[in-house]
Amino acid sequence: MKLPTDLRYTATHEWVRSEGDGTFSVGITDHAQEQLGDIVFVEPPKPGRRVKAGETVGVVESVKAASDIYAPVAGEIVGANADLASAPEKVNEDAFGAWMYRIKPDNAADTERLLDAAAYEKAASA
Amino acid sequence: MPKTTPLNATHRATGARMVDFGGWDMPLHYGSQVDEHHAVRRDAGLFDVSHMLAIDVEGRGARAFLRHALANDVDKLATPGRALYSCMLNDAGGVIDDLIVYGFGPERYRLVVNAGTAAKDLAWLEPLRARIAHDARLTPRHDLAMLAVQGPHARARTWQAFPALRAQTEALAPFHAVEADGMLVARTGYTGEDGFEITLPATRGVDAWNALVAAGVKPCGLGARDTLRLEAGMNLYGQDMDDHVSPLDAGLAWTLDMKPGRDFIGRAALERARDKRAFAGLVLTGGGGILRAHQQVEASRGAGEITSGGFSPTLGRSIAFARLPAGTEPGEQVQVHVRDKLLPARVVKLPFVRHGRALIPLEDEERQTS
Numbered sequence: 001m002k003l004p005t006d007l008r009y010t011a012t013h014e015w016v017r018s019e020g021d022g023t024f025s026v027g028i029t030d031h032a033q034e035q036l037g038d039i040v041f042v043e044p045p046k047p048g049r050r051v052k053a054g055e056t057v058g059v060v061e062s063v064k065a066a067s068d069i070y071a072p073v074a075g076e077i078v079g080a081n082a083d084l085a086s087a088p089e090k091v092n093e094d095a096f097g098a099w100m101y102r103i104k105p106d107n108a109a110d111t112e113r114l115l116d117a118a119a120y121e122k123a124a125s126a
Numbered sequence: 127m128p129k130t131t132p133l134n135a136t137h138r139a140t141g142a143r144m145v146d147f148g149g150w151d152m153p154l155h156y157g158s159q160v161d162e163h164h165a166v167r168r169d170a171g172l173f174d175v176s177h178m179l180a181i182d183v184e185g186r187g188a189r190a191f192l193r194h195a196l197a198n199d200v201d202k203l204a205t206p207g208r209a210l211y212s213c214m215l216n217d218a219g220g221v222i223d224d225l226i227v228y229g230f231g232p233e234r235y236r237l238v239v240n241a242g243t244a245a246k247d248l249a250w251l252e253p254l255r256a257r258i259a260h261d262a263r264l265t266p267r268h269d270l271a272m273l274a275v276q277g278p279h280a281r282a283r284t285w286q287a288f289p290a291l292r293a294q295t296e297a298l299a300p301f302h303a304v305e306a307d308g309m310l311v312a313r314t315g316y317t318g319e320d321g322f323e324i325t326l327p328a329t330r331g332v333d334a335w336n337a338l339v340a341a342g343v344k345p346c347g348l349g350a351r352d353t354l355r356l357e358a359g360m361n362l363y364g365q366d367m368d369d370h371v372s373p374l375d376a377g378l379a380w381t382l383d384m385k386p387g388r389d390f391i392g393r394a395a396l397e398r399a400r401d402k403r404a405f406a407g408l409v410l411t412g413g414g415g416i417l418r419a420h421q422q423v424e425a426s427r428g429a430g431e432i433t434s435g436g437f438s439p440t441l442g443r444s445i446a447f448a449r450l451p452a453g454t455e456p457g458e459q460v461q462v463h464v465r466d467k468l469l470p471a472r473v474v475k476l477p478f479v480r481h482g483r484a485l486i487p488l489e490d491e492e493r494q495t496s
Binding site: 010037038040043059061063064066067085092 | 141154155158160161349353414415416418436437444450465
């Protein structure tokens with residue numbers, strides 16, 4: 001598994017990247033896209049929505065199955081990647097580049113309690 | 127332990143993602159299911175279908191036995207090598223399995239049945255044979271490999287791999303088979319494209335697979351097989367029909383030979399059947415999700431249910447088969463419960479795609495013409 005070490009991860013296979021302005025991008029990991037197969041539909045959450053940590057906020061559908069995407073931390077959705085509506089295959093091509101939504105955490109420190117690359121790798125291969 | 131085909135090690139060496147399918151360890155895809163799908167629509171794809179079971183039915187009683195056991199009539203197999211699609215029904219008119227039967231003469235037939243139902247089929251057929259056809263023999267052929275080569279260039283690439291086959295298979299008509307070079311070559315398939323299904327001794331399976339790959343045929347997994355058959359309007363046993371579903375409710379009335387006086391198992395129940403359901407295609411018109419099996423449908427005449435659904439790579443939108451209230455007609459707009467939403471879909475006649483071409487009007491064009 002080749003995992004960027006500058007990201008944080010969840011046990012539900014999201015990656016979380018700090019944008020440096022108090023917001024964080026969220027996508028699904030390369031491991032997750034590989035498990036799902038060809039992705040044909042992505043529905044990110046709508047900006048403005050307030051979410052709790054672990055709440056279902058959207059869906060990724062592959063040729064095989066539908067899979068929920070979750071909020072890594074509590075906060076407000078502040079952006080969604082509209083490009084994925086017409087090009088969902090970008091998640092297969094570049095999982096760590098294809099962000100799905102941006103969140104502004106209620107408490108920025110919450111993101112530091114997420115998994116680091118080593119911990120995620122252990123969780124994903126368990 | 128899951129069962130394996132003679133090609134199991136080859137699939138693994140090719141990087142296949144393997145899944146359990148009806149107790150068999152089979153390739154789901156070799157990288158991209160969508161790429162494999164397009165290869166079949168545009169060029170040629172190769173499927174290991176050795177998990178399906180061939181059952182030889184031979185002897186003087188074979189013809190009468192199959193005329194009674196199958197809902198389609200094997201007397202249609204007038205020319206040697208002819209193939210016929212049929213359901214095998216129980217007394218209640220439910221579908222025990224759907225199969226292909228080849229006829230090589232009145233005393234020699236071969237059934238090809240689904241992998242997941244093979245044991246059940248034999249447990250049904252053998253006592254039936256013992257009861258009504260002492261002079262027929264059933265021989266399950268566990269010694270064979272089966273490869274499907276499908277796509278517009280499938281035949282040409284097969285001849286490139288096996289030049290000796292060309293002379294005997296070039297004039298082979300669709301739904302016919304011929305024995306050539308120790309293989310049974312049939313012009314059949316489950317994709318809506320031209321091609322061959324090749325049955326050969328299990329010991330020759332890997333060499334044949336490698337020769338076809340070397341001739342440019344792309345290995346394809348069960349994932350692409352499912353989206354191809356869905357586009358082609360072909361039913362999948364266990365999903366679109368099963369022991370408790372009548373062929374009349376699964377779009378399979380065309381496979382029933384109801385000529386007067388012909389007796390077969392399930393016929394009486396079919397004749398009593400009331401409230402038949404419509405079986406049709408759905409196209410998701412506005413996007414917003416993917417149609418999947420078991421989603422509920424709201425049509426003008428009542429409720430229905432999706433039996434198979436997914437994403438159509440050829441059409442670039444989601445499609446499905448649905449069982450709908452009788453009288454639901456192509457063109458009707460319906461609503462489908464997709465997760466927490468109601469999404470609009472249109473009822474269409476099956477199939478969606480045949481020989482690489484979309485057969486249904488896509489809504490963008492419809493809007494322009496209406």
